[in-house]
Amino acid sequence: MYLKSTLLFAVFFSCFSVFSQTVYPKITGYFGIMHPIVTFSSEETTVNFRDYYAVGFPTGINIWKSEKIGFSLEFVPNIKDDNGTDKVTNLLFHPGVLVALGKGYTFAGRAAFETSGRYGFTPVLNKTIIKNKTCSYYAAVPLPVRFGNNHPATFTIGFQFGIAF
Template sequence: MSFKHTFFIALLSTGFTAFSQTTYPKITGYFGIMHPIVTINEDETTVNFRDYYAVGFPTGINIWKNEKIGFSFEMVPNIKDDQGTSKVTNLLFHPGVLVALGKGYTFAGRAAFETSGRYGFTPVFNKTIIKNSSCSYYVAVPLPVRFGNDHPASFTIGFQFGIAF
């Protein structure tokens, strides 16, 4: 068997994996669960799980321009249970820029527009923890800063986990 034939058979048996490349723009979607842990403003400090229970469900689409930078659009319905009464308290519109930092880390710089009348920005630090051919699982630390609606400026530390596909 000649070198050409051997190379061709080897190439077919590997399924072209050595030559596969991601095509850009690349579109991915995701769904997560976000728990605000603590919120601080000039009047008070509130703690989730102690003072009330709040949870958000970030759902979004990422459009990667190349392997380093992309755009993300996220919507987050938020639910709060306070003294036995639960309700949707807010819907967050959360567009932003994605920057791949390498080794599974991503930074998202997001603008924030809430139906509650608050607005601001949210830096998010994200880490892919499990990746396979059909999906990946991630954890993230969102750090929302909010203003407006006759409330003092606030800063929150949150924890998020989810699945991307």
């Protein structure tokens, strides 16, 4: 009986101490909403909210190796409403490296692979706006660059906000 009580106490105490301090690797998840604002190519410039409405829902897992560097695995389903017709237009696979810059800022350098046949990269500057014990709220500026699928290269400026937990 004494051994069982001691083991139970040890397990409880070790679990409690793990949750009270940051241990690496540290795993976090997040969900957001991303609005592309304007997209530039050699053929045209398109503006979201004027020419059409497009929105993405970035969902991912971050694995922090240390306080400064981590890996992120993100999936982004994209929906577009054009002239009253809406549909899922693309699913983006978006792995990348995270670099904590300090003062709540993080840089994410992501590779991009889209089911539409496009590929490229996305630098993202992220800022934690509100942080508490159970979650944090963030805003980000993604800058997607895409190539392929017989379309000209594009550069987009976007705005993203979401919750991390």
